[in-house]
Amino acid sequence: MFGPPGAHAHDERGLIFRATEAIFDEAEQLAKDKRPGLVCKVSFCELYLDQIRDLAPPAGKKQYPGPNLELAEDANGNVTVKGLRQVEVSSLETVHALIRGGLALRQTASTALNDVSSRSHTIFTLNVSRVDDGRAGRLDLVDLAGSENLKKSESEGDRAKEAKHINSSLTALGKVILALSASPAGASGETSDASHPAGVHVPYRDSKLTRLLKNSLSGNSFTVLMCAVNPAGEHHDECISSLQFAHRCSHVQTQPKVNYEAVDPAEQQQRIVKLSNELAGLKGQLESIHAHYQKELEAAAADPEYARQLGPVERSDAETDSDYEQDTPHRRFSGGGGGRVR
Structure with missing residues (x-):
């Protein structure tokens, strides 16, 4: 998602950098055509030990980790993070600086399997709205920490506690995907409301991770999943599990539609x-x-x-x-x- 740790070469930059570049290229083209431009706001948070932390605090490290942020849900079922900072940005350089600042705050640690192991899930959100017609879009770039075998990673103490939270949240995500893909109603996208396939209970509330991802899984979105697998034989079981999860995800269909910003009458x-x-x-x-x-x-x-x-x-x-x-x-x-x- 972010590229190799410490990578500075242009061709090694991660997906999150490439995606934001594409959006700001479009904004520059609108400016060249003398058309109304885009308003962009970003937020960056992590889910660590079941606590939501802001990775873009106003004073950087001085305010980190800050308070444990709470989730809220509006009348339409959309989930938001109360108190999460939204930063209006006008240049690609500002966005990339925010990303790098957030990565410096993200929880990582060394294990027997990885010198720089992610100990939290992160969600980088870019909200974009058109000035001329009010059309709005939201891009969520989610970096999930990988499931961890405690024997192989030799995690103990805090590392073991982190791994248990990671594995628990990924299990909850797997149950949500299973519910969304299990029935014909879920596969076809027919819903009784904005987020539940007809007649199927989707356990979004089982974890904070699944609640955070509800907007991306509940219908009004284009959602892409990418799995990282290891070709080494000793990781065979984990790779098979990841690919099976990806296969289930491929059976979930969403129904994206054009969004317009709510305007005060x-x-x-x-x-x-x-x-x-x-x-x-x-x-x-x-x-x-x-x-x-x-x-x-x-x-x-x-x-x-x-x-x-x-x-x-x-x-x-x-x-x-x-x-x-x-x-x-x-x-x-x-x-x-x-x-x-x-």
Whole structure:
């Protein structure tokens, strides 16, 4: 997701850097075309020992780990993190600086299997809205810590405690995916509400991880899962388990739709009035310009000097137009030179 630890080469950058680059390339193109641009806001958090921590605190390390943030759910079933900082960004450099700052705060540790083992799940969210029409989108880039075999990792003490929380949350995620993919209703995307296949209980509330991922799994999203597997023989069982999980995920179908930002009614009315006034002004300008040139054409047509100033082509066209208006519908055009069928 983030690329190799300490990687600085451009071709080694992770998916999260490439995705944000693509979005800001689009924003730059809109600016070049002089079209209304994008408003981008980002947040970055981790789930560590079942606690949600902000990885983009205003004062960096001085405020980390900060309070354990709580989850909230609105009337539509959308899950949000209360108190999670949303940072408005206007440049790719700012986004990448926030990502690197968050990675420096993320919980990692050394185990027998990995010198820099992730001890938490992270969720980087980029909210994008169009200034012109209010369309809005959200990109969640989730880096899940891998399941851990305690015997192989030789984890003890805090490392063992972290591994148990990681494995427990991944098990809960597996149950959610199983419920979403198990029935024809779940596979077809038919739902009795925004987040549950008809007649199937989906255990989102079994863990904070599944609640955090509910928005990405519940229907209104394009969701992509990538699994990292190890070709070494001693990791055969873990690889098979990961691939089986990926296979179940492939049977979950979502129903994405275009999102629009909720607008305050008073603000919306002000915008309507403003646009109506602009439209009325443009119509007035167009009518004024039309009247001006109409008068000039009428004055020119009434001037005898106008006909003498016409060239042979313009005069021929004018005479043909006049003849055509006086002719009958059954007029025949003789062959040869310059006759025009209208």
